[in-house]
Amino acid sequence: MDASGIISGQQGNALNLGGQNASDGSRELVDNFQTFVDLLTTQLQNQNPTDPSDPSKFTRQLVNFSQVEQALATNEKLDQVIQGQENNAAASAANFIGQRAEASSDKVQLSDGEATIGYELSSEAAAAQIEITNSDGDVVRTLDAETAAGSHEVTWNGENAAGEALPEGAYNVNVVAEDVAGNSVETSTRAIGEITGFERTGDGVVLKMGSVEVGFDELQSVG
Numbered sequence: 676m677d678a679s680g681i682i683s684g685q686q687g688n689a690l691n692l693g694g695q696n697a698s699d700g701s702r703e704l705v706d707n708f709q710t711f712v713d714l715l716t717t718q719l720q721n722q723n724p725t726d727p728s729d730p731s732k733f734t735r736q737l738v739n740f741s742q743v744e745q746a747l748a749t750n751e752k753l754d755q756v757i758q759g760q761e762n763n764a765a766a767s768a769a770n771f772i773g774q775r776a777e778a779s780s781d782k783v784q785l786s787d788g789e790a791t792i793g794y795e796l797s798s799e800a801a802a803a804q805i806e807i808t809n810s811d812g813d814v815v816r817t818l819d820a821e822t823a824a825g826s827h828e829v830t831w832n833g834e835n836a837a838g839e840a841l842p843e844g845a846y847n848v849n850v851v852a853e854d855v856a857g858n859s860v861e862t863s864t865r866a867i868g869e870i871t872g873f874e875r876t877g878d879g880v881v882l883k884m885g886s887v888e889v890g891f892d893e894l895q896s897v898g
Contacts, residue, residue, distance in 0.1 A: 769873065771870045771873075771882060771897055772870055772871065772872060772873070773869065773870065774869065774870055774897050774898050775867070775868070775869055775870075775897075775898065776867075776868070776869070776870050776882070776884070776889075776894060776896065776897045776898075777793055777865050777866070777867050777894075777895045777896045778865060778866050778882070778884075778889035778893045778894045778895055779863065779864075779865060779866075779889075779893045779895060780864065780865060780866035780887060780889055780893060781847055781848060781849065781864050782845045782846065782847055782848065782866055782887045783807075783831075783845070783846055783848055783866050783867070783868070783887065784843075784844070784845055784866065784868050784884045784885035784886060784887045785831070785833045785841065785842075785843050785844060785845075785846055786843050786868070786885055787843075788832060788833045788840065789830055789831065789832055789833055790830070790831045790833060790846065790868075791828055791829075791830050791831075791867040791868060792805060792807075792818075792828065792829050792830075792831060792848050792864065792865075792867070793826070793827070793828050793864065793865030793866070793867045794820065794826075794827055794828075794829075794848075794850045794862060794863065794864045794865065795825065795826045795827070795862065795863045795864075795865075796821075796822070796823070796824050796825065796827075796850075796852055796860055796861075796862055797824065797860060797861040797862070798824045798854065798860055798861075799822060799823055799824045799854070799860075800822040800824075800852035800853060800854055800860045801822065801853055801854055801855045802822065802852065802853055803819075803820035803821065803822050803850060803851065803852035803853075803860070803862075804817055804818065804819060804820055804850070804851050804852075805817065805818040805819075805820045805829065805848060805849070805850050805851075806848070806849045806850075806851060807831060807846050807847070807848055808846065808847045808848075808849070809841075809846060809847075810844075810845070810847075812847075815835045815836070815841060815846070816831065816834065816835050816836055817836070818831060820850055820852070822852070828867065843885075844885070844886050845885065845886040845887045848864050849864070850862040850863075850864060865895060866884055866887050866889060868884040868885065868887070869884065870882050870883070870884060870897070871883050871884060871885055874888070878890075879891075882894070
């Protein structure tokens with residue numbers, strides 16, 4: 676193997692940083708650079724005096740190494756920025772624990788025999804209902820909803836249509852509304868309840884309302 680082979684392999688692999696840890700990439704760069712220098716030194720010592728190596732070739736390879744090093748350094752800085760953002764989000768989330776919050780969500784948490792459902796109608800409806808479904812997708816309860824345009828809240832007592840108490844946990848909610856012409860009215864739903872904790876996920880920090888998870892960008896109000 677010659678020095679240019681080492682540098683070419685490093686250039687092809689190290690610049691592909693999508694899934695590579697920056698510190699691991701830096702260690703690999705150092706190892707490969709040392710190998711490159713060792714091979715380059717050996718080649719220069721043993722080159723044919725009548726046919727010397729072209730120094731510009733090795734200069735180009737050294738420039739490529741520098742570019743790889745800069746890319747790895749940038750990747751490491753990005754990792755640090757992301758980690759800092761996640762730490763700040765976790766600190767903010769910890770301050771929210773125990774506070775009442777509203778967040779855009781199609782799920783609500785049933786706790787202590789009740790769940791508060793928030794919903795909004797974009798315009799006045801002639802009829803509106805709230806469908807509550809379990810994790811299997813079965814409708815467990817249907818509630819009458821307000822028909823006026825705007826924001827509303829309703830408390831569900833946690834019972835099914837037969838009056839039986841359902842287990843605590845997350846339930847899906849969907850508001851179905853129609854105007855006098857039978858056209859659908861646009862609706863949205865909100866989770867309303869106490870923030871009980873937070874969790875780090877692959878997508879960042881999420882807040883928890885019991886079993887319901889919401890992102891910071893879904894929060895509408897806190898406190």
